[in-house]
Amino acid sequence: MDRNFAIDFIKFFAIFAVVVIHTFPSDHVVGYFILDNISRFAVPFFFMASGYFFGRKVTSINQNKSYFKKYALKILKIYISWLVFYFIYDLVRIFAGCGNVRNELSSYFEGLSFLGLLYYGEATSGYQLWFVIALVWSIAILYLFFKLEKTGILLVTSFCLYIYGLFGQAYSVFFEFPKSTRDALFFGLFYTTAGFWFSYSKPLKHHQNLTKKTNFYLFLLFSILQIIEGLLLEKVLGSRHGEFFLSTMFQTIFLFSFALHNPQLGKGLLITKIGGNALGIYAVHVFLIDMVDLLFHSAGLGNVSHSLFWNLADAFLVFSLSYLAYQLIQSAKARLM
DSSP: OOOOHHHHHHHHHHHHHHHHHHHSOTTOHHIIIIIHHHGGGHHHHHHHHHHHHHHHHHTTOSOHHHHHHHHHHHHHHHHHHHHHHHHHHHHHHHHHSSSOHHHHHHHHHHTOOHHIIIIIOOSSSOGGGHHHHHHHHHHHHHHHHHHTTOHHHHHHHHHHHHHHHGGGTGGGGTSOOSSOOOSIIIIIHHHHHHHHHHHTTOGGGHHHHSOHHHHHHHHHHHHHHHHHHHHIIIIISOOOOOSOOHHHHHHHHHHHHHHHHOTTTTTTOHHHHHHTTHHHHHHHHHHHHHHHHHHHHHTTOGGGTTOHHHHHHHHHHHHHHHHHHHHHHHHHHHHHO
């Protein structure tokens, strides 16, 4: 299998976009309404890349069942490991805090649920881990339909679920969905299946009929439309801020198609190497956000949080520390093993 460097190259910008989303305050005009909205391609791109590589592997080897088990178990181990990490971190914060430890512990454990732990990934302060467990569920459902030779049906079904899921996000102004749809069924499944479809069936070979420039320009167009869509829904119609939009689908698909047209893009670059470690950066960055916030608040710099320069510097600092921290973790693992 020839390596596609462009996917890791784009992952660099995608994981930085995630850090931007999580570091900019919600009342920052530029960060919240422009950078936040335009960055919504990031997690969908991760889902698509995972589905794409899973599809290339599982359709090219005879023992695809054993590969599925190996892949799903690997992602599940990552989820459980970081879930335990953030659980311990939460307990340390409770015991190190100034509040009533007993009451805070009681409240914390009451917030834990079977569904939150095994499906929504919302059990701890590691709120970003929802993506990891959603990927496990998405891959499991995808593999089931692959074995049944019904991936076309799954693509259509997951698309319908995605559209329905919009009403649990920014489109809640029209119909309030009873539960958040930032999960495997209404979000991750469609993008994972679409990535798989790119590697497997390639319907109508539409990504081959579009030039790389066309794909890139369409990506830019839908990025702009996504900003406009988010602003209209939230500021004009009064909807709550969404995790994904209708235009997110087109934005991500054309960006992924662009990557497939440019497999050598980013070859030999440091940022491509960093992008290859996107999942590790994703897992640890929320912890580093807390550490950086604690550091700067203790230094009396918390009052500069509305400065665009400060928030960008904050994002770069968290991103850099997350990459270094993950590299240290990998180095420690290699020595222990």
